[in-house]
Amino acid sequence: MLYGLVAGARLATAILATAAFLRLADPDRTQALASRVAPRSALTVALSARLAPTLRRDANGLRETLRLRGTGAERGQRAAIRQGTRLIEPLVASSLERGIDISEAMVARGYGAGRLTRLPEVPLQRNEQVAFLCGVVGLLVAVVLLVGVAPYEIYPLADPIATSTAFVLAGLTLGVSIVAAGSLRTRP
Amino acid sequence: MTAIVTNDLRFRYRTEAPWSVDGASLQVEPGEIVLLEGKSGSGKSTLLRVLAGLAPAFHGGEAAGEGLIAGLDLRTAQPAEIAQRAGFLFQDPETQVVMAEPLRDVAFSLQCHGAPAETILASARTALERINAAHLIGRRIDQLSAGERQRVALAAVLAPEPAVLLLDEPTAQLDDDTACELVGELRRLADLGLAIVIAEHRHDRVGHLTDRVIGLRHGSLVPPNATAPLTPLAPVTASTGPPLVKLDRLTAKRGDRAIVRNATASLQPGQVAALLGANGGGKSTLLRTLAGLEPTPSGHLVVDGRDLAPTGAESRVPLVAFVPQDPGRTLLCDTVHDEVLLGPRTLGCDLAVAEQLLAALDLVHLANRNPRDCSVGERERVAIAAGFALSPQLLLLDEPTRGMDLAHRATLVRLVREHAARGGCAIVATHDLDLARACADCRWLLVDGQLETAGEAP
Incomplete structure (x- = not known):
């Protein structure tokens, strides 16, 4: 149970931190930058860039389907939880499908054939500078933690101290991301 | 050089499953527009995916037989390599999008084809103009209507001007004017030497400009069926009382x-x-x-x-x-x-x-x-x-x-x-x-x- 909670919290933190980052930074420019410095990671960046918006859109679409099938009329917290639970499986299936779709689309457009032209990019705007700075700081913190405090484990155990630390750090990351995202005007 | 040659090409999504493409032997010359006709689920989209090198690469499954597309051997060429010579339009334009904004999305195709940096944005704009979609520049793709997204997807495929075009239902969500212009544009490109294979149920829109129609039944190439327009059914006599x-x-x-x-x-x-x-x-x-x-x-x-x-x-x-x-x-x-x-x-x-x-x-x-x-x-x-x-x-x-x-x-x-x-x-x-x-x-x-x-x- 605890293990599941920790794994879920990690995943949720990663998704929310990515979403907060992309509220500040233009996803197309982020992807272009990734293609430039780490071409093989551009797919990961593209998937991350689309994850939060497409998850939100798919969740909305699925919720609409529930309403159109007459299952959205129930009221109350239990009904909300039941409906939310019902969406999890199709939502996961949909995001996996979209993962395949975007990688297929990139390759079908010729990505990965080795000849990628770099477009001249305009300088980063202030909100993007903040986003990238937060990202770099987060990366450095993660590296320090991985090297010194909590080495990476493929199958981590639910150690109480590490778990509490992970929750605190996740909360801090999330808090900083949300404050940063909220305090700056997002790009149109 | 023949644009597409296949010999006994086969593909199935799972071993033991029936072949989704079953012994397709096909030849398409440069300048030719070929229309694939067949029922839903007859294997049209799968055949196009196999020709584009995307199946089995992205879908698993088993392929057999041989095929050349724009001189590349389907058995050995990587999908990205094939994409340099053959543009592929997905049936669902939603799945085609890589970037968040139309101009950037079309430019991405040109970037992947190694076009000179200084020409990319102008070429992307021209491609969008050709498909009546220049007014969409600057908008977010996820906020466009399905028809508008299809225009962007088409522009992204047409922009690099590949030698072969594989189009899966390109007019499905276009209004009549745009569909008509697209088909005219495809004919123009074919006349310049492109080979085009289109899977399309709307024969009324593309049929008159195609050179050949090939039927598909259960994955096999067959002579096409004669198509007839939908027959209007007798209208119901509406009641004269209060409106429903x-x-x-x-x-x-x-x-x-x-x-x-x-x-x-x-x-x-x-x-x-x-x-x-x-x-x-x-x-x-x-x-x-x-x-x-x-x-x-x-x-x-x-x-x-x-x-x-x-x-x-x-x-x-x-x-x-x-x-x-x-x-x-x-x-x-x-x-x-x-x-x-x-x-x-x-x-x-x-x-x-x-x-x-x-x-x-x-x-x-x-x-x-x-x-x-x-x-x-x-x-x-x-x-x-x-x-x-x-x-x-x-x-x-x-x-x-x-x-x-x-x-x-x-x-x-x-x-x-x-x-x-x-x-x-x-x-x-x-x-x-x-x-x-x-x-x-x-x-x-x-x-x-x-x-x-x-x-x-x-």
């Missing part, structure tokens, strides 16, 4: 913007309206508002004497049923059978009707399959069956024929007319004028946010 559906100065909004203003129209029991208009004109927004998925800022929607404007979608079903555009993305259940029966079970409708619809829409053999393992056309039929299964008074269908072959379109027409014969009403938003003529007895046209109605068939 009445729109009274209704406004529909997308976000903060009013898209349709003061729409006033009515339908008698047994009447079917075809909702027509250009891409991005507000057809989907109007239908979503009528379904209760968007709030109604002003005006009234009265169905069977009840004003539904203040209510949401969950309160309108089963009186109103809506099949949205691209419904295949948002199916909920693990099997086709459960998906179609979900609404009737929840709302206590007659399950026998749902079972009959599974048979009518040719879904019985798919009943135990996960809808996500179905083709686009099959998913569309699942969603349509789920809509009809609620036995609504007002049925709303948004572009219901994507991925649907002629036989299934005829079935859809029959189902709509039977619904009308039972005294129900329907509004069908479509660019498919053939469908509109066959199933509707009045026309609602959206122009500049105004709804114009006409009594005669479209």
Whole structure:
């Protein structure tokens, strides 16, 4: 149970931190930058860039389907939880499908054939500078933690101290991301 | 050099499964436009994916036989390498998008083809202009209508000017004018030496400019069937009493913007309206508002004497049923059978009707399959069956024929007319004028946010 909670919290933190980052930074420019410095990671960046918006859109679409099938009329917290639970499986299936779709689309457009032209990019705007700075700081913190405090484990155990630390750090990351995202005007 | 040569090409998604492409031997010369014709699920999209090198690379499965595309051997060439010479348009434009903004998305294709940096943005703009989509520059792709997204996807495929074009239903969501311009553009490109293979159910749009038609049945290439336009069924005599559906100065909004203003129209029991208009004109927004998925800022929607404007979608079903555009993305259940029966079970409708619809829409053999393992056309039929299964008074269908072959379109027409014969009403938003003529007895046209109605068939 605890293990599941920790794994879920990690995943949720990663998704929310990515979403907060992309509220500040233009996803197309982020992807272009990734293609430039780490071409093989551009797919990961593209998937991350689309994850939060497409998850939100798919969740909305699925919720609409529930309403159109007459299952959205129930009221109350239990009904909300039941409906939310019902969406999890199709939502996961949909995001996996979209993962395949975007990688297929990139390759079908010729990505990965080795000849990628770099477009001249305009300088980063202030909100993007903040986003990238937060990202770099987060990366450095993660590296320090991985090297010194909590080495990476493929199958981590639910150690109480590490778990509490992970929750605190996740909360801090999330808090900083949300404050940063909220305090700056997002790009149109 | 022949653009495409295949010899006994085979592909199946799982070992032991029947071949989805079964012994295809094909030859396409530069300058030739070949139309692939076949029922939904006959293997057209799969054949195009195999030719593009995307199957089995992205879908697993087993391939056999041999093929050359623009001089590249399908057995050894990487998909990205093939993409440098062969542009591929996906059936669902949603899956084609890589970037968030149209100009960047088209530019991405050119970047991947190594075009000179200084020419890319100008070329991307030109490609969008050629497909009537320059006005979309600067907008977010995820906020475009399906037809607008299809234009962007087409521009992204055409921009690098590959030697071969593989297009899966390129006109499915385009309005007539844009489809006509696209087909003219394809003919022009073919005359310049491109080889083009198109899978398309809308023969009326592309048939006259193609050089050859090839049929596909169960994955095998066969001589094509003669195609005939949809036969209009005898219209139901609409009652002369009070209207069943009445729109009274209704406004529909997308976000903060009013898209349709003061729409006033009515339908008698047994009447079917075809909702027509250009891409991005507000057809989907109007239908979503009528379904209760968007709030109604002003005006009234009265169905069977009840004003539904203040209510949401969950309160309108089963009186109103809506099949949205691209419904295949948002199916909920693990099997086709459960998906179609979900609404009737929840709302206590007659399950026998749902079972009959599974048979009518040719879904019985798919009943135990996960809808996500179905083709686009099959998913569309699942969603349509789920809509009809609620036995609504007002049925709303948004572009219901994507991925649907002629036989299934005829079935859809029959189902709509039977619904009308039972005294129900329907509004069908479509660019498919053939469908509109066959199933509707009045026309609602959206122009500049105004709804114009006409009594005669479209």
